[in-house]
Amino acid sequence: MTTYVLIPGAGAGPWSWHLLADELRRRGRQVVAVDLPCEDDEAGLAEYADTVVRAVGDRRELVLVAHSFGGFTAPLVCDRLPVRLLVMLQALVPAPGETPGEWWADTGHAAARQAEDERGDWDPDDTTALFLHDTPPEVAAELLRRGREQSATPFQKPWPLAAWPAVPTRVLLARDDRFLPVDFMRRVVRERLGITPDEMPGDHCPMLGHPVELADRLEAYESAL
Structure with a gap:
């Protein structure tokens, strides 16, 4: 059975995935929404990867979905891990x-x-207007309420891979994102x-x-794999 492994962005936790996770489970899929140690100043990218591996355990048929800094x-x-597909969702x-x-x-x-x-015509200093203008207001408010501190530690060491992994990769952009504008993301990808x-x-x-x-x-x- 396919297991979707959902990796959040900076300062976010499993709750950011709950609506998608519920929808995937209704379709009969297993879901692992990873809780990264984002507040831990001792944790860098290696520890983030360790956390994902532990959360996956012995599950296989893996589809990784990475959001934002999760990229x-x-x-x-x-x-x-034997990943079947990596999906970069508005990801760095x-x-x-x-x-x-x-x-x-x-x-x-x-x-x-x-x-x-x-x-x-928005205020770039307004967090909701910048990040969550297309999210239902009550959901956006709850996400901000659940916001977590993000340690600077994982931003400081070089990304260690010599090349992109040999795993099928799809990139899915959110065309209305004001923080990572779509024209910019198209170019980077x-x-x-x-x-x-x-x-x-x-x-x-x-x-x-x-x-x-x-x-x-x-x-x-x-299904296209």
Whole structure:
């Protein structure tokens, strides 16, 4: 049986996946929503990968779904477990030897954000407007209430892989994200993976705003293997 392994972004926990997880379970899938040690200043990317491996246990038929900063962890797991498919959901794509802290300048994120802010009519200092404008308000409020501290430790060491893992990879972008604008993400994905990404509606957290459509997309990817 397919097991979806859901890896959250920075400062997020398993709750960020709960709507998608419920939808996948209704379809008969196993789901592991990983609880990363994001508050732990002793934990870096290696410890994040260890946490995912422990959470998976002896499950197989694995589909990894990495959101946002989870994109730095998921490929490390692919090097250690028999992953059938890696789905990068609005996820940061690392380069060999790059620290997560360097990713923003290396990719030109600041200029992309500035251009996006200038095109819009929102307050870029409003967390909800920036990250969660397409999420139901009550869900967005609960996510922010459950927000966790994110240690800087995993941002400081270079990403250790010499190349992208030899695992089938799909990239799915949220076309309405204001934090990681879609034009910017298309370029990063093309330059770093040579992949033309797929796109769906949604802000930075499409698993909360569009869980049914996201489940449909994941199931289509899985069935095409």
